[in-house]
Amino acid sequence: MNLALQYPVFGPEIICPHCRQLIPALTLTDTYLCNRHGAFEADPKIKELVHLPSSRRWRLWEEQWYRQHTHPDGIRFEIHEALDALYTEGYRATKVIIANRYRDLVSSYLGRSHPWRDSSEFKSPKLYGLPIGFSSEENAEPQWEIINFTLEKEPGVPRHYPYRFLFE
Ligand SMILES: [Zn+2]
Incomplete structure (x- = not known):
């Protein structure tokens, strides 16, 4: 099995957009889990990260998260x-x-x-x-x-x- 396929689109770990701590992916899901901020879900099609508790969205450019604004x-x-x-x-x-x-x-x-x-x-x-x-x-x-x-x-x-x- 291809190892990359076991992880969400942003890889085995990401920087939490809220607290900037390194947070792990849950294997075989599209979810990253921050101890302080809860679950983030990666959307592989549009390469967006969604913070499930708040519905805030981010996209990644050169290892930086950019919040996607709706207001x-x-x-x-x-x-x-x-x-x-x-x-x-x-x-x-x-x-x-x-x-x-x-x-x-x-x-x-x-x-x-x-x-x-x-x-x-x-x-x-x-x-x-x-x-x-x-x-x-x-x-x-x-x-x-x-x-x-x-x-x-x-x-x-x-x-x-x-x-x-x-x-x-
Ligand atoms: Zn966090």
């Missing part, structure tokens, strides 16, 4: 955290590029916060004060089916720059 608040919060981390590293974000598969989700959120559809704000929407773009639809690179966004950045934030006010 605009989820991706907004993740961008907020990434901006915070970037600032801590001494960078300043200049633009957010969001995966094209979230275009409808994010646009519905932006549409709500900018009800004046003819206004310039709606035509060039912003998130946390940053211009938004979407990944290319035509020649999409494969990671854009998995990752959620990237931040364009520049170095050299003056220490006194009141960056946090953008989040308030």
Whole structure:
């Protein structure tokens, strides 16, 4: 018997997306079990990991889990955290590029916060004060089916720059 077939699609063990501990697969199932977070089920067809207690989904790119969002608040919060981390590293974000598969989700959120559809704000929407773009639809690179966004950045934030006010 082929050993690989005894394990779920992500192999004999994975990093738990919640606590980043190494967690084992249960042989002959599609399930991984974290002592702290319970069962995760791997979907071999679409290569997704589903946390059974919460229904949260992740996809894997270069050994990193990327949460697959179904609500605009989820991706907004993740961008907020990434901006915070970037600032801590001494960078300043200049633009957010969001995966094209979230275009409808994010646009519905932006549409709500900018009800004046003819206004310039709606035509060039912003998130946390940053211009938004979407990944290319035509020649999409494969990671854009998995990752959620990237931040364009520049170095050299003056220490006194009141960056946090953008989040308030
Ligand atoms: Zn865990």
